[in-house]
Amino acid sequence: MDTKVTPQQPVSLWRNRDYLLLWLGNAVSSLGTSCTQFAFPLLIVGLTHSIAAAGLAYSLGQLPYVLLSLPAGSLVDRWPRKRVMLLSTFCLMVCVASIPLALGLSSGLLRLLLLYAIAFGLGAISLFYELAQFAALAWIVPKSQLPTAVAQNEVIVGSSALVGPALGSLLISISRLLPFVTDALSSLILLSSLLSIRSPMQDEWRTERHHLLQEVREGLTWLREHMVIRSIFLISSYVNLTITASMLLVLDIVQQQHIPSVLYGLIGAAGGVGNLLGAALCPLMLRRIRFGLTLRCALIVFVVLFPLYGFITTPLLLGAVYAAIALSDSIRAIFMDSYRFAVVPDALQGRVNGVSRLILWSCLTIGSSALGLSLEHLGVLPTVGIVWSGLLLITGFLFLSRHMRQATLPQE
Template identity: 30%
Template sequence: MNSNIAQTQLESERESSIWKNKQFLFLWTGSSINSLTFHVFVLAIPIIIYELTQSTLAMSAMRAIQFIPNVLLGIVIGVIVDRLNRKRLMLNALTTQIVIIASFVILLFSNSLQLWHLYLLGFVLYSSSYAFGNAYHTILPLIMPKGQLTTANSALSFVSTLINLVGPAFAGFVLLYMSYTVGLTVTLAGMLVLLILTSFVQIPHQEKDTRKLDRQGIWLDIKEGWQQLVATKELWIATLMVLVSNFASSLSGAVLIFYALDSFKINSGELGFIFSASAVGGFIAAFVAKKSREWASRGQLFITAYYFAVAGQFILFLSMNWYWLAIGMFLLGIQVTFFNIHYLTLRQEATPNHLLGRVAGTSSMIMKLAAPFGYLVAGLLGEVIPVHYIFLGSTIIYLAVILVAIRTPLYKMK
């Protein structure tokens, strides 16, 4: 009993020292700067494609390329992360991204950039970006005490949401007063900062499977990751919840801008405010996520997050002006961020570290599968029914997820 109290006190003391952890600060600072400057690239590429082609199809194809590495290579990248030295993999992934952004700068400077360059280099860029993100996720439990994982994920989500709030404005300012070449150089500088700070990170000796990954086949590696994910019942159920909710959110997300423009004739500033409302909701969710563990069990928190989604989607359905759309997006921003923080923490806590890369890759691939299908279905439905009924359909899907989830072991999870 005394040992349990001592352990609780120790974890409580560690909770207050998150900002004294140099390894975490290196990664947190570097990724924050990189995320901000990467917004310049994200905004510049669609504009460049439009100037090259004036084609919406060409622009949407580039958007699809962002998802392809996750869907096609998620599991394989997870295996690679578990097999190789994770810090070295992060450095190599960042170096690859730097080379690609530098290639864009050179092609723009020489006025020789073509559409196929964007597609090919973009695929490699997003693949290496996903590899870095997977390794980052698996390293976090190695440099943080277990009791700090929720706090760390909240801090990461908090600054990510803040950057998503100010990043587009920052990118617009940069591209308004500078050329694309200079703008992408800003992105390049952010990546270089992250590369330098990542090189300073000292990672403790990571757990290794006694059978040694390098002596077994890649298919066995994949099988082990899949079995671990399915065997962890609460994590598996939460993953399926995200799979279904991604379908629901992609349904509404596919038609939201069209609905706002067509029904309320809003301008770009009002449209920006609607999406900023979502970021504000995420900002608040990240702020309270750590404290929420004192209010209810994690399983109950998962379910509670989806009540916000039900309310948000239903408000979108009932919306009478763009203010209502902003309120709905605010609630949806709370749901997504709040759920993601606790999901990432659960995955890190429940998965042996030598399997974490594969489990993260497998679960991420499963969760992203529904998004392209949802976009397609929404596009077809929008041709035959009033668009706002798609929001009602998303509401019903979220409500169905809640009704099923409360009858699973996830709801009883402590």
């Protein structure tokens, strides 16, 4: 007698021990990182009394993403991922813990140079950790559960954006070094979580190796043959630049309208709430709405709401628009990241994600400066028009592209 075989359902993520350890470790570490990101610019300004000095420190922290993404992606594919994550976490802990040492053992220009070196080091080490973590997540979590896992990671990002600045300001009011000590301790917790993970986080370690440039070329060759992934990278980069423009526009409007700093903080918090709400809605949308349709709807929200920045001036409306755009972006990012993790072969995860980081951060590095100059010399309304024109172009491309319309999230 024939018997019907029912495919075994994946274990719930909350019963997936390795995923849970990774998620909890990242949650604690992200909160510590947000404290450092809040306190580090304040520390630089307090030492130098210069906003430009703080801006330079921020730029140095982002520079490794432009310079090192391609070789870092190839090295992450070449090396054992778990070892990369453990070593990166340890080095991040040492870097953050060295900030109090730099303040205590040096002074003047030498102290500032040490802090700049630490900022660059934190960016470079974070790049390696992120690439290894992305690849490990795609290995630990079944493809059918990737959107849920990515959404839960987005919850970490949104929660850190909400809680981190408040916690950082509380800690720095007690001692200017306490945020960095807290961040170092959070890295220690992440290190413990990673050591407890049993999974190798990848297929069998490759014994065949090529020249580093040839391995980078392999990733680029694979990417050239996959139009949907290429399109996702380009769309994500421009939408992330739009989010940066949204932040700068809100700041400019707040200054022009003399809106109190407390209300400005609440507008920023509204964006965090939007991110969390988008992450909560994603699993529900995944079961009801196709991948391509979800992306088109998300970009339509951008196209409809973004021009409002050119006309609204009240804090309530600013917060509502900012939250709605953040919600839409959260859904867009979760669907796109889930597709990328599911489609890219395990052996190429580091290299393809490295290309993604290179495109994204190059766009942000150049675009952020251009946005600042546009706001300073042209004003709010022309800047909104320029960014909105780009949104119209990529939305039109999304509607016209047959590959993007027909794309679906891969299952097991």
